[in-house]
Amino acid sequence: MKNAYWILGIFILVILVGGFFYYEYQSQSYSDLSSISDDSGNFQKVVLSMKNYNYYPNTVTVKVDQPVRIYLDSSVGGCYRTFTIKQLNIYKSLPTTSDYIEFTPAQKGTFRFACSMGMGYGNLIVE
Numbered sequence: 001m002k003n004a005y006w007i008l009g010i011f012i013l014v015i016l017v018g019g020f021f022y023y024e025y026q027s028q029s030y031s032d033l034s035s036i037s038d039d040s041g042n043f044q045k046v047v048l049s050m051k052n053y054n055y056y057p058n059t060v061t062v063k064v065d066q067p068v069r070i071y072l073d074s075s076v077g078g079c080y081r082t083f084t085i086k087q088l089n090i091y092k093s094l095p096t097t098s099d100y101i102e103f104t105p106a107q108k109g110t111f112r113f114a115c116s117m118g119m120g121y122g123n124l125i126v127e
């Protein structure tokens with residue numbers, strides 16, 4: 001009987017700690033994103049759709065130091081609408097086709113993007 005309490009205790013602890021980190025992660029990425037604004041229309045527009053249970057295209061090439069906006073078209077559903085690029089601290093849900101993620105890649109490289117659960121994924125190449 002004592003074991004059951006231990007397991008329950010650890011279970012609750014894992015949920016609390018996990019929830020805390022999730023919240024921290026989200027609020028951090030939202031504040032990063034909101035600090036970037038570019039209404040000049042001068043951005044690299046990327047629209048992703050869905051094919052074979054993955055993003056299409058799943059390799060996207062953009063230029064460094066220029067703002068990027070990522071949109072998801074109407075073929076993208078469910079958890080695929082929560083878009084993440086972990087290396088860039090991006091984690092955002094895009095409920096409609098007019099929602100977007102905007103950021104300016106500051107360094108060249110290959111960055112993996114994925115849906116919130118990692119089922120759909122691809123590479124963002126900054127060059």
Ligand SMILES: [Cu+2]
Binds near residue numbers: 116118120
């Ligand atoms: Cu997913």
